[in-house]
Amino acid sequence: MKEIVFERWSRRELSCECGGDFRFARLAALSQSRGDRRLQALLLLHAIASGRTEKLLSLIWDMDLAQEFRRVIDVIGSRDVGKLALRGTPMRALPRHYADVMVEFYNAHGASRRKAESKQALWDETHALQLRLGVTNAEIYHALDLNPGNANAYLKHAMLEKLSLTNAQRILDYLNGM
Secondary structure (H helix, E strand, O other), X not given: OOOOXXXXXXXXXXXXXXXXXXXXXXXXXXXXXXXXXXXXXXXXXXXXXXXXXXXXXXXXXOHHHHHHHHXXXXXXXXXXXXXXXXXXXXXXXOOHHHHHHHHHHHXXXXXXXXXHHHHHHHHHHHHHHHHHHOOOHHHHHHHOOOOHHHHHHHHHHOOHXXXXXXXXXXXXXXXXXX
């Protein structure tokens, strides 16, 4: 399971905001013309995480926004934005929209772990039910038209990455219906 890093996550979020055109100058202009607080916070936090704060500040013509950016940069200092976000408690000294972006990252970071935990719980329940019912792996993957190699690796060896969460749930539903 690949860990989500703030810089990569924020770059993806910013790319979505501007239709895939990830140019700092375009993003800076867009954030100022829209007045979108989330976009501004996301852009600044990305700049801090990627070491591009001076570049961003040079592109800001709105003096109030530039002043806000400098205050946030002072509050965060040299601390890692991703690690601050993963503390799970927002920094009170930051304006709300910056804390909201950090919470978004915190939730995205934990999503893959929560998905893996869900798949593990599904497998545990599936495995116990399969043993109790005496249903073979072949019977399951034929009935559900699943890839035999992937289904067998999941069912026999608990290789959770071999099946999607949807297919793991289908197997459990099939067994519960017996």
